Amino acid sequence: MCAFPRYSLLATSYCLILLLATSSCSKQEASLYQEQILALGALVDISISGVEPERAQQAASTVADDFNRIHRTWHAWQESELTRINARLPGGAAFPVQADLMPLMVRAQELSRQSEGLFNPAIGKLIALWGFHSDEPIGPPPDPGAVAALVAQCPGMDDLRLENNFVQSRNPAVQLDFGAIGQGYAVDAAIEHLRKLGIENAIVNASGDIRVIGKHGARPWRIGIRNPRAPGILASIEMQGDESIVTSGTYERFFEYGGQRYHHIIDPRNGYPAQGLTSVTVLHRDAVTADAASTALLVAGLKDWRRIARAMGVEQAMVIDEQGTVYMNAALARRIRFEITPAPKIEIIDSP
Amino acid sequence: MTRADFIVTLGAVALLPFLYVASWGNGARGEQARILVGGKEYARVPLYKAQRLEIPGALGVSVLEIKDGKIRFIASPCRGKQCVHSGWLALSGEFAACLPNRISVHVAGREPRYDAVNF
Secondary structure (H helix, E strand, O other): OOOOOOOHHHHHHHHHHHHHHHHHHOOOOOOEEEEEEEEOOEEEEEEEEOOOHHHHHHHHHHHHHHHHHHHHHHOOOOOOHHHHHHHHHHHOOOEEOOHHHHHHHHHHHHHHHHOOOOOOOOEHHHHHHOOOOOOOOOOOOOOHHHHHHHHHOOOOHHHEEEEOOEEEEOOOOOEOOOOOOHHHHHHHHHHHHHHHOOOOOEEEEEOOEEEEEEOEOOEOEEEEEEOOOOOOEEEEEEEOEEEEEEEEEOOOOEEEEOOEEEEOOEOOOOOOEOOOEEEEEEEEOOHHHHHHHHHHHHHHHHHHHHHHHHHOOOOEEEEEEOOOOEEEEHHHHOOEEEOOOOOOOEEEEOOO | OOHHHHHHHHHHHHHHHHHHHHHHOOOOEOOEEEEEEOOEEEEEEEOOOOEEEEEEOOOOEEEEEEEOOEEEEEEOOOOOOHHHHOOOEOEOOOEEEEOOOOEEEEEEOOOOOOOEEEO
16 A cells, blocks of 8 residues: 655645746747848837748738838938928929828828827928938037028928828928838838738837737737936836837937037927927827827927827827926826836826 | 655745746846847857957948947947947847947847837
């Protein structure tokens, strides 16, 4: 007869617990295919989980082609479909454009309207005047008189008539620049394309404009949010299903001149770089809305960002002011985890 | 409690710190860096070996430094120097890029702490 020693129950229990604990620690990650490309003046990361490497590689390659096509179509200062449209806009007559160019322009017009004009892709002339139609802006800042003259002409998306694949501008100062939503638009297009190819779990990240679908194996995707005030990660968030996260920051593109820093997010109301906030993070289902909203909220500043977020249908947003104080709504605060010690000063508000 | 129970209990308690670090700790330090030029892999380098690397890009040579398990840009021919301002990269999933010079550096490890970084 086989007799178990007296200690076997306790010892076996411990051993089982340890075995379970160690096996969960060394759990295998789902297969992940990653590819990086350079397009739209950005580093684009494509991560695909849960499919064979050959299929993932083909899908990523297709998406890379999409990015390159969008880059060639919408480039604001190298010869593109957009520069050809901009060349004809001051004439004032209606002219035809390719049908596939209309959706971005129509969406940009809607988003501009919702943002009360704070997201304004019609100020291409101002962006160029500040020298941001360059891979490496160097300044100097423009003449104040020239800035004031352009602002006085009030170029806006409502100056455009977009009908039946025809475009017409009633304001000769309108020049389009989709830099504030081009990456979000491309990310959305990439995710749509991946879905058509049967990919259900992926991340497309164009220089920080991120959209995720599905999961990374059994766990959600883990996203780090870069610290606007120092190198490294400020916070992290888990995302799954179908969701985008976009951050606009004054640290992304800028030049320094005469000891002063001038960033690339221009306030269309006064023609100067927006003041008050250093970064805005927006979560939304689609990346193009998150992209436009992050710019609009940064321009809106601390006083108005909540109102503009509501108007744009944004329910989760976080803004950081020049002192480093973080403001966010409760829905986002429940999901976000700060990764720096000590954590920044945080103010949580009930709704965006 | 028998002597054997005591030994098993002691062993379990002794393992707790290791389990804590493995489960909750910062177990995502990178082991190597992937260096891409023009989107194509140029080199993979371990982060345990201190060295300086000169990487030829579209504009000229970017200089990378590896030290104490970290990597950073220390010089690049771009004007903005945002790659240099990115500072040290150590955690798996972190990256920095000199877009004008078309060079990017990605820290890789067994399991990335972040699947993507938003900035």
